[in-house]
Amino acid sequence: xxxxxxxxxxxxxIGLGVFILISLSSVGAAPVxxxxxQTVFNVRDFGASGKKTENCQKAIQAAIEACAAAGGxxxxxxxxxxxxxxxxxxxxxxxxxxAGATVYSIKEKAAFDKDALFYGEDLVNITLEGRxxxxxxxxxxxxxKGDFHDDFIYPNQLEMEKIGRxxxxxFPRANQxxxxxxxxxxxxxxxxxxxxxxxxxxxxxxxxxxxLTIDGVYIRSSLKDGVWADGIDPDGCRDVxxxxxxxxxxxxxxxxxxxNWFGPALPCENITVTNCRLSSASSAIxxxxxxxxxxxxxxxENCVITDSNRGLSFMVFDGGVxxxxxxxxxxxxxRRHDWFWWGDGEPIHFNIKKRSEVHRNWKKEDDRPAGKIRxxxxxxxxxxxxxxxxxxxxxxxxxxxxxxxxxxxxxxxNPDSLYDKAVNALEIKLARHFTLRKVEVxxxxxxxxxxxxxxxxENVQELEVDGLKTRQAREGDLNSxxxxxxxxxxxxxxxxxxxxxxxxxxxxxxxxxxxxFLGGNELSQALKPVEIGAxxxxxxxxxxxx
Numbered sequence: 157x158x159x160x161x162x163x164x165x166x167x168x169x170i171g172l173g174v175f176i177l178i179s180l181s182s183v184g185a186a187p188v189x190x191x192x193x194q195t196v197f198n199v200r201d202f203g204a205s206g207k208k209t210e211n212c213q214k215a216i217q218a219a220i221e222a223c224a225a226a227g228g229x230x231x232x233x234x235x236x237x238x239x240x241x242x243x244x245x246x247x248x249x250x251x252x253x254x255a256g257a258t259v260y261s262i263k264e265k266a267a268f269d270k271d272a273l274f275y276g277e278d279l280v281n282i283t284l285e286g287r288x289x290x291x292x293x294x295x296x297x298x299x300x301k302g303d304f305h306d307d308f309i310y311p312n313q314l315e316m317e318k319i320g321r322x323x324x325x326x327f328p329r330a331n332q333x334x335x336x337x338x339x340x341x342x343x344x345x346x347x348x349x350x351x352x353x354x355x356x357x358x359x360x361x362x363x364x365x366x367x368l369t370i371d372g373v374y375i376r377s378s379l380k381d382g383v384w385a386d387g388i389d390p391d392g393c394r395d396v397x398x399x400x401x402x403x404x405x406x407x408x409x410x411x412x413x414x415x416n417w418f419g420p421a422l423p424c425e426n427i428t429v430t431n432c433r434l435s436s437a438s439s440a441i442x443x444x445x446x447x448x449x450x451x452x453x454x455x456x457e458n459c460v461i462t463d464s465n466r467g468l469s470f471m472v473f474d475g476g477v478x479x480x481x482x483x484x485x486x487x488x489x490x491r492r493h494d495w496f497w498w499g500d501g502e503p504i505h506f507n508i509k510k511r512s513e514v515h516r517n518w519k520k521e522d523d524r525p526a527g528k529i530r531x532x533x534x535x536x537x538x539x540x541x542x543x544x545x546x547x548x549x550x551x552x553x554x555x556x557x558x559x560x561x562x563x564x565x566x567x568x569x570n571p572d573s574l575y576d577k578a579v580n581a582l583e584i585k586l587a588r589h590f591t592l593r594k595v596e597v598x599x600x601x602x603x604x605x606x607x608x609x610x611x612x613x614e615n616v617q618e619l620e621v622d623g624l625k626t627r628q629a630r631e632g633d634l635n636s637x638x639x640x641x642x643x644x645x646x647x648x649x650x651x652x653x654x655x656x657x658x659x660x661x662x663x664x665x666x667x668x669x670x671x672x673f674l675g676g677n678e679l680s681q682a683l684k685p686v687e688i689g690a691x692x693x694x695x696x697x698x699x700x701x702x
Contacts, residue, residue, distance in 0.1 A: 194250070195229030197222050199238065206236025211262055213240040223249045228281070233257040233288060241267020242334070245276035245284075253288025253350060261292045261356070263331045271357070272338030279339070285348040290336050292355035296326045296381040301496075307515045312495045315575040325496035326381045326406075332356040339365055340418050348372055358386040359405070363418045365393045375403040379437045379463065382406020383496070387436075391415055392422025392449070398429045409436040409464075414449040414476050421448035421476075429456040437493040439469035439505075441483075445514075447476030447527060454481045461488045465499035467539065470506040470532070473514060475524030481532045490541035492573050500577055501542030503565065504534070506558075508550035526553035535561040540600075542568055544578040549586030554617075559591035567597070569604035576604055580612040580640075581626075588617045597626035597638075604629075608636040614666075619647040627681075631657030634683065643668045650675040650700070654682040664697070665689040675700030 200206065202222070203215035216231075216238065223229045228248025235256030241264060245251070251274075253259065261273045273290065276282055301323045306313075316323055336355045339345060341364040351374040352359045359375050362368055370388060377385035387403040390396050391413035403409040410432075412424045434440040440461040443451050461467050467488035470478055492501035499505070510523040529549070537560075539545075545565065549555040567581045581597045584590055590613075597610040607629035613619055621639065628636040638658055641647060643666035650673075654661045661682040664672065669692060679685035688694050 195223070195226055196232050197229060198232045198234065200234060204236075204238055206234070206238065208237035208239055208260060210239065211241075211264075211267065212238050213243065213262070213267055216240055216243050220244065220246055220249055220251070233259065233286070240273065242270045242272060243274050244270075245274060245279060245282050247280045247282065250283035250285070253286035253290070255287035257286070257288035259288070259290050261332065261334065261336065263293060265333045268333050270334070270338065272335045272361075274337045275339075276342050277340040279342040281344045282342060283346045283348070284337065284350060285346065287349055289351045289353060291353050292332070292336050294332055294354040294356040294377065294382065294385060295329045296378070296383070297329055298324055298326055300324055306496070308498050309496055315577070316495050319574060321574060323495075325494070326383050328356055328383065335359065335361050337361065339363070341365065343367055345369065346371075350374075351376070353377070355385050357384055358389050360387070361389045361391065362393050363391040364422055365390070367395045368393055369397045370399070370401065371397070372400045374401065375405060377404070377406045379404060379406055379435060379493070382437070386411055389413060390424055390427070391417070392424050394423075394426050396427040398432065400431045402433045404435040406437045408439045408442045409434040410440070411442045411444045412451045412454070413444045414447045414451055415474075416448060423450040423452060425450065425453045427454045429459065431458050433460045433462070435461070435463045437465050437497045438499055439466040440464040440488075441467070442469040443471060443478045443481070445471040445473035445509075447472050447478065448474045448524070450477040450479065452477065452479045452481075456483045456486070458485045461486060461490070464488075464490050465493045465497045465501060466490060466505050467503040467541065468505065468534070469499075470529050472508050472527030472529060473511050475527045477527060478529045479531050483534045485536045486538070488537060488539040488541070490543065492542050492570065492576070495574065499543070502545050503539035503541040504545040504547065506547040506549070506555060508548070508553055508555070510550075526550040528553050528556070529558070530556035532558045533561070534559070534563070537563045539563065540566040540568065542570055542573070542576065542578065544580055544583060546583045547585070547587070548583070551586065555587040555590065557589045558587060559593065560595060561591070561593040563595045565595065565597050566600050567607075568600040569602055569607075571602060576606070578604065579606050580609045582611045584611070584613045584616055586615050590616055590618070591620045592622070592624060593620070594623040595625070599629050609640045610638045612640045612642070613644050614642040616641075616644045617646060619644055621647070621649045621652065623651045625653040625655060627655040627658035628660070632659050632683065634659040637661065637663035637687070638682075639663070640665065641669055641672065642666045644672070645669065646671040648673050648675075650677060652677045652679070654679045654685070656681050658682040660684045660687045662686045663689055664694045665692050667691070667693045669693075670695030672697045673700050674698070
């Protein structure tokens with residue numbers, strides 16, 4: 157027999173062997189070895205019926221314990237429906253959901269001894285994978301908020317009260333419980349291929365985990381209803397890879413934390429996110445306000461963000477640090493969602509605060525020092541949104557070394573929105589060593605009455621604007637500008653271009669503004685290339701020799 161024919165025959169026999177072994181496992185045979193040498197424990201052999209109406213928690217746990225006792229292997233879910241409460245994972249166990257298999261989070265709180273459907277603590281080498289589904293069965297009620305108060309969305313509440321609209325919002329029903337996956341201090345974790353839908357709380361929450369890979373998953377919660385149903389929330393984790401996934405969540409899609417809920421606040425670091433498509437009624441990618449230590453060494457690339465309330469969100473409220481972050485090659489599309497979501501349809505958002513500045517009942521003496529955001533590079537971004545991109549530090553902790561390069565930012569207005577707080581397309585406040593390079597701002601119709609300036613910088617030191625192309629919101633308007641510098645010290649404005657319809661290109665305000673250098677700018681389309689505002693005392697405005 158020719159070699160190629162023999163090789164083909166061997167491959168067929170191996171394939172038949174794997175099929176027969178798994179088939180035997182599914183009809184009640186003892187655990188068997190796959191062609192790869194892995195022991196398979198079929199949950200059906202331990203009493204799981206595959207019927208949604210039956211609680212198979214004990215059968216699933218028995219299969220996992222038997223697998224762990226054997227030194228590891230695969231716990232196999234054949235096609236069928238499996239309802240359960242908390243399932244405790246074990247080291248060296250690979251949980252595999254076949255296509256057509258769905259694990260449901262049962263609506264019995266007594267079935268949960270932990271705040272999760274799949275739970276693991278201090279484990280090594282664990283896997284959740286397959287082509288099956290994990291379903292949290294989340295449901296929601298719509299009602300007036302009543303006494304429920306949320307400081308985070310209080311500004312939106314005030315907007316609704318101004319126009320006399322009822323404060324109706326979504327609330328999770330009481331007959332559901334837990335996250336879909338909660339992992340504490342685990343190492344060598346793989347979550348791959350599965351679909352996670354309708355989680356009652358955060359979908360995947362790892363704390364203190366190392367070498368965590370999440371690849372090719374689909375996560376979905378209702379963009380309309382799914383409050384507190386985040387996608388992936390790494391907290392104090394190291395060496396994290398999130399790739400090739402689609403995440404559509406009512407709350408934040410991917411969120412990085414550094415909190416002390418399960419132990420000391422650990423740095424969340426060495427993280428890559430790539431090739432993902434994200435949608436969120438809150439933030440698509442969020443460096444969370446819950447940061448007591450650090451979120452650092454992060455790269456995010458080749459992602460598409462659609463139908464989100466916020467695109468990129470950097471926030472520090474608990475004194476931590478965000479640093480050494482590179483975000484590149486993103487398409488961002490944002491819009492204003494319902495009033496009870498955090499955000500305003502902005503593509504980019506930076507914010508440093510103390511807790512007492514957000515939460516009305518938080519005591520100032522309990523505040524941590526203002527946190528820091530530094531060394532952040534955002535480049536190659538195509539963004540379109542309805543809200544103002546606000547990049548703001550704190551009076552006690554200015555942003556440091558932030559650069560935005562090759563950004564096309566379009567701002568639009570939805571006349572059907574109940575409210576719109578946008579004024580400037582891009583705002584930069586309380587920052588040092590800030591760079592805008594090759595940025596284009598475009599105003600899309602219909603023009604909103606509150607719109608003013610394309611780029612507004614206030615209290616900024618060492619600002620570089622290189623290659624800005626834009627105009628103010630309304631063609632020919634002399635009351636606003638393409639670029640406003642208010643209390644800006646040491647700025648280099650070069651290679652910029654006034655778009656047709658520009659009234660004032662550069663407006664200088666504030667008694668502290670000074671050392672403003674201009675060079676290589678093409679401002680012939682501006683009615684006024686430069687204007688010094690009333691009351692401003694600009695020191696050393698110079699044109700660089702060309």
